[in-house]
Amino acid sequence: MTVSPLAAWRDRLAALAPVLDVAEVPFRSQLTVRVSDPDALAAAGSALGVPFPSAACTFTSGTGPFGDAEVLWLGPDEFLVTASPGLQVTIEEVLRGALGTAGGSVVDTSAQRTTVVLQGPLVRQVLAHGCSVDLHPSSAPVGTCVQTLLARTGIVLQVTGEDRCTILVRSSFAEYFAAWLADACTEYLAVA
Amino acid sequence: MQLIPCPWCGPREEAEFHYGGQAHVAYPEDPAALTDEQWAQYVFFRENPSGPFAERWSHHAGCRRWFNAVRDTRTHDLLAVYRVGEPMPEVTA
Ligand SMILES: [Zn+2]
Numbered sequence: 001m002t003v004s005p006l007a008a009w010r011d012r013l014a015a016l017a018p019v020l021d022v023a024e025v026p027f028r029s030q031l032t033v034r035v036s037d038p039d040a041l042a043a044a045g046s047a048l049g050v051p052f053p054s055a056a057c058t059f060t061s062g063t064g065p066f067g068d069a070e071v072l073w074l075g076p077d078e079f080l081v082t083a084s085p086g087l088q089v090t091i092e093e094v095l096r097g098a099l100g101t102a103g104g105s106v107v108d109t110s111a112q113r114t115t116v117v118l119q120g121p122l123v124r125q126v127l128a129h130g131c132s133v134d135l136h137p138s139s140a141p142v143g144t145c146v147q148t149l150l151a152r153t154g155i156v157l158q159v160t161g162e163d164r165c166t167i168l169v170r171s172s173f174a175e176y177f178a179a180w181l182a183d184a185c186t187e188y189l190a191v192a
Numbered sequence: 193m194q195l196i197p198c199p200w201c202g203p204r205e206e207a208e209f210h211y212g213g214q215a216h217v218a219y220p221e222d223p224a225a226l227t228d229e230q231w232a233q234y235v236f237f238r239e240n241p242s243g244p245f246a247e248r249w250s251h252h253a254g255c256r257r258w259f260n261a262v263r264d265t266r267t268h269d270l271l272a273v274y275r276v277g278e279p280m281p282e283v284t285a
Contacts (some may be wrong), residue, residue, distance in 0.1 A: 012277045056200050056255070075255040076200055132193070132205040146201065149208055152254055 002027070005114040006175035013116075018056060019188040020120040021067075024174075024182065028115050029066075029081075029088035033095060036077035047073070047098040048091070052079055059145035059158055065105040066091055072145045072156060074105030080109070080156070080168075090181045113156070113168040116177070121163050122188055131155075137162065194268070199259045199275045212248030214238045215260045216280070242266055246280050249273075253255045 004026030014020040033052075035041055043152070046053040049064015052071050066087050072080040077179035083091060088108045094143040095106045103130060118127070130151035143158040153176060154172040169177045195203040220226055220234055238244065245265050250258050262283045264274045271283040 075257055078255075129263070147256075148204065149253050185203075 003170040004007070006116070006178055009175065009178040013178060014184045016182060016189070019122055019185045020118050020181075025115040025117055026086040028083060028110065029083040029091060030108075030110045030168075031081040031088060031092055031095065031114065032107045032109045033079045033081055033104065034077055034098055034107075035079075035102060037102040037104070038104035040099045040104060043098040043100065044095050047094050048081065053145075060145050065094075070158075072147065072158065074147060074156070080132050080186075081122060082115070082168075083109075089192050114171050114174050116167045116169065117164065118167065118181075119161070120163040122163050124165055124183070126184050126188070127165065128155070130180060132146060133157070133159070136160075138140075146174075153177060153180075196249065196261070197273050198254060198257075199253060200255045200257055200271050202252065204254055208251060208253035210250040210252045212250055212258065215248045240265075244271055244283050247257040261265060 002022060006024040006026070009157070010024070013024070016022050024082070033044065035044065041052045048066065048069055050060055050062035050069050050071050053060045053073045056073055056076070057069055061068065061070040063069070066083045069081060069083040072082065075078050081091060081095065088110045092106050092108050099106065127150065128135055131148060133146050133148045140159050142159050142161060146157050148155065148157060150157070151174045154170065155177070158166040160166050167177070194206045196206055196209050197203045223231070225235070237275065242265060244262050246262050247261060248258055249258070251259050258273050258276055259268050260276065260280070261272050272281045274281055
């Protein structure tokens with residue numbers, strides 16, 4: 001049996017519910033794509049059914065042959081494709097085919113990070129306890145995707161709704177992140 | 193904490209960055225032809241101005257890209273940032 005990085009934290013994260021709905025979405029398929037050729041980027045986007053983001057610090061989402069998928073901007077020639085669990089091998093082959101001879105790479109990095117979805121009106125406020133990126137809706141609208149530090153650990157932060165964020169955190173740091181999150185919620189729990 | 197404007201990601205905390213020393217130090221065309229003294233000059237010797245200084249920085253906790261910045265060594269003000277391959281912009285300190 002495979003145990004997800006935050007399996008032991010399920011109950012403690014659920015107990016934050018008056019403040020935030022927190023749930024791990026484990027074992028997502030994740031592929032790091034390095035490519036800069038615009039034609040290859042377009043080909044990869046149509047193979048996936050989701051166009052690759054053209055603006056820095058954003059992500060795109062859509063539905064294609066692999067169901068719901070997202071493409072996260074990680075750098076000017078670097079992207080993270082995420083999809084439902086178990087699809088990484090197939091997507092890797094399809095994306096490699098789409099890149100053709102343009103030069104680039106597709107690497108399965110599914111085990112690198114786990115995914116945590118946070119939802120609730122206080123989500124931006126709680127994350128601001130340890131994240132220096134301005135999370136006000138005017139500077140971090142829905143569709144924002146930043147790599148930054150949260151309480152000194154590296155995260156990928158997606159703003160997926162007005163009151164919803166998705167955090168990708170390294171598996172080995174996931175329990176640290178969960179502990180930090182529980183602590184950040186404490187002051188709101190007391191009055192909830 | 194001081195914010196550093198990454199040319200890709202925008203202003204971020206200094207803790208997300210690594211310092212990479214003086215910018216625009218070209219690798220020798222023919223390293224084998226250098227004398228020990230010339231090689232030492234290339235490896236170890238750097239400018240140390242009081243004022244604007246072109247430096248390399250890496251946004252290691254963000255987009256993980258190297259870029260160049262002009263920093264005033266007297267005030268730690270970042271006067272300009274620019275991407276690798278772009279010429280150093282004119283600055284007024
Ligand atoms: Zn950056």
